[in-house]
Structure formats: structure tokens, C-alpha cells
Amino acid sequence: MTALLQGLAIVAILVGTGFSVVAVAGYIRLPDVYCRLHAAGKVGVFGVTLLLVASVALGAQQPGKAVLLLLFLVLAGPATSHALASAAYRMGLGPRAARRNDLPPPPPR
Amino acid sequence: MNAALQFTLQAALAIHVLLIAVCVVRTWRGENVVDRLLGADLIGALTVAVLVLLSLLRATPMTIDIALSIAALGVIGTLALAKHLAGRGRPEGGA
Amino acid sequence: MSRRLRLAAEWLALLLAYAALTGSAHPGNLALGALVAAGVLALRPPLPQAPLRRGPAAAALAALRFAARLAADIVRCGIQVTALVVHPRMPIRPGILAVRSGCRTPAGLALSAHAITVTPGELVVEIGRDGTFYVHCLDVEASARAAEADQARRCALLEGPGGGGEDAR
Incomplete structure (x- = not known):
């Protein structure tokens, strides 16, 4: 049982680290701010979630607390993504790489 | 602790620290304010991951609590700065 | 759901979250949690009505x-x-x-x-x-x-x- 849980923890840590690497690679490679937001948001949701799974499997943390923290991350992550996208839009930073843009330009202030 | 697990934790820790260094350089040379703010947010998320890994490696459960308070404060800080930027209007110069 | 019932349900949910976060069911800790939950309910802005209009x-x-x-x-x-x-x-x-x-x-x-x-x-x-x-x-x-x-x-x-x-x- 312990060996099984440790195996689960190892897999979760490896996959979580993989997602972090992909997120940073996306932040460097993708062409504009809006695209980068998609990649960066994944560290919070996948990377930290999988590390929390590993810590619960190793008995370093109570499951109830981990579930609450997971809920917080899933609820708050999109809010920051949207706030950053909205800030970029209102500052007039257009989606340079876009193939199609249905969004009207921001109101002048 | 199992040797394989210990090795995985150390490797993951090294990779995350490396990623933070890459992110710091990329944020430094960011092309505009929102891009840099996004980089700072990413660095915060990676710091949380590093602290969770450290707590597993050193068997100090308290570090996880510190990590999670950093995560909560990071979200609030990014939200507040993004709202501030959204309210300020267009950037001056070639941002 | 009436306003009072809804407030009570929200208070209970906050108390449960506090207990899960601190990870102890000691009576003193729960009493402090009850106070904190009441404080949060007093300070937070009103939430929008739940969208679900079914049983x-x-x-x-x-x-x-x-x-x-x-x-x-x-x-x-x-x-x-x-x-x-x-x-x-x-x-x-x-x-x-x-x-x-x-x-x-x-x-x-x-x-x-x-x-x-x-x-x-x-x-x-x-x-x-x-x-x-x-x-x-x-x-x-x-x-x-x-x-x-x-x-x-x-x-x-x-x-x-x-x-x-x-x-x-």
C-alpha cells in the first residue's frame, strides 16, 4: 500500500513538473499576451494540483485541506487570467497574432 | 524515504528552480506591462511549487501552509495590479 | 429558500471550511471558527441569487x-x-x-x-x-x-x- 502510494506520488510529481515546463515554454514561445495567458494559467491548475495530490498521497497533508485549496486555485486562477486579459484589452494592446477578431476596439478615455 | 521518491523530488526541485531563473530573465526583458505582470504571476506559481516540493523533501508540513498563503496573496496582488492597469488607460510610449 | 435559512447554510459551510483548514475538532477551535464565520458573513457584500430555479x-x-x-x-x-x-x-x-x-x-x-x-x-x-x-x-x-x-x-x-x-x- 505504501509502495503504491509512493508510486502515485512519483507519477504526480513527474506529470506536474512536465506541466510547469510546458507552461514556461509556452510563456516564452507564444506570440502575444493573450496566447501566453493560456499557457501560464496551466501551472496553477495542473502543476500545483498534481503536487498537492502527491503531498496527500505521501500523508504530508490532510485530504480535506487539500480539497479546499484545490477549490480555491480552480476558482481564483481564471479570475487572474481574465483580469490580465481585460487589462491588456483596455490598455489597447491588441491581439497581434489573431486570425480573427470579433472584439471592437476599447473605448477611448 | 524511498530512494526513487527522493531522487524524483530532488530532480523536480532542480527543474522548478531552473524554470524560475528562466522566467525571471524573460520577465526582465518582457515586451509590455501586462506581459511582465504575467511573468511575475508565473514566478509566484512556480515558487509555490518549489515550497511544496521542499516541504515533502524535508518532511516539514508547515512549509505547505506558507506556500498556500503565498498563493492566496499572489492572486490578490495580481488582481489588484491588473485592475489598476485596466483603469489607467493607454500606455505612454512604445509599451 | 428564506433569507435566514440561506444565511445559516452559508455560516455552516464557512465553519466546515474553517475546521477542514485547521484540521482539528477541538471545541475551543470550533468556537473560534464559529466567530470567524460570523465575522466573514457580516463583512462580505451580498451574493447574487442562486441561478438554479428547480427542486x-x-x-x-x-x-x-x-x-x-x-x-x-x-x-x-x-x-x-x-x-x-x-x-x-x-x-x-x-x-x-x-x-x-x-x-x-x-x-x-x-x-x-x-x-x-x-x-x-x-x-x-x-x-x-x-x-x-x-x-x-x-x-x-x-x-x-x-x-x-x-x-x-x-x-x-x-x-x-x-x-x-x-x-x-
């Missing part, structure tokens, strides 16, 4: 189906976006789509915007005055095919089937 059983079933579908979407799109980013040529087709939300309540609007943004590869940039979502997608052509139908399904689960002309509240 409790039907509402719980719809919420469960919404959450299950969302979890499946997050995993599926997470893998797709990962494949796009690590692909050597990075075959992304980014763009911003206008999607009619069709939501009748503020809570339904907020929950479906959250569901779109939490799915990797789609991100709500702006919500128009008429409730139109402006969604930035990493693959705009694939998203354009499914976006309207997905949003209609989300709305049906969140706010109940059919449009009865109910307005917010």
Missing part, C-alpha cells in the same frame, strides 16, 4: 453534471493545448470570437464565464453590455464550431431548461 434534487443533479462535464473538458483541453505548445511548428490559430451567452441571471453569466476561462485554450477577455462573451481561443476555427452549442448547454444546466423571460432576480 433541490434536480438542481443538485444539474450541478453535478455541470461539474463532471467541466472536469472532463479541463483534462481534454489541457492535453490539446500541451500538444499545441510543445509541437515544433506550434500550429496555433489564435483569435477572438463573439459568443452569445444567453444567460438570464448574473450568477449564470459569472459561472459560465468562469467555466470558459478555466478550460485551457479558451479565455473570456470581455463581456459586452448585452451579455456577449468575447472569447480568446488558441484554435479559433475549432472553437468557433462548438462554442455556441457548448454555451447553450452550460446555460441549460445552470439556469434550467427553456427561456421563461425570467430576468435577474
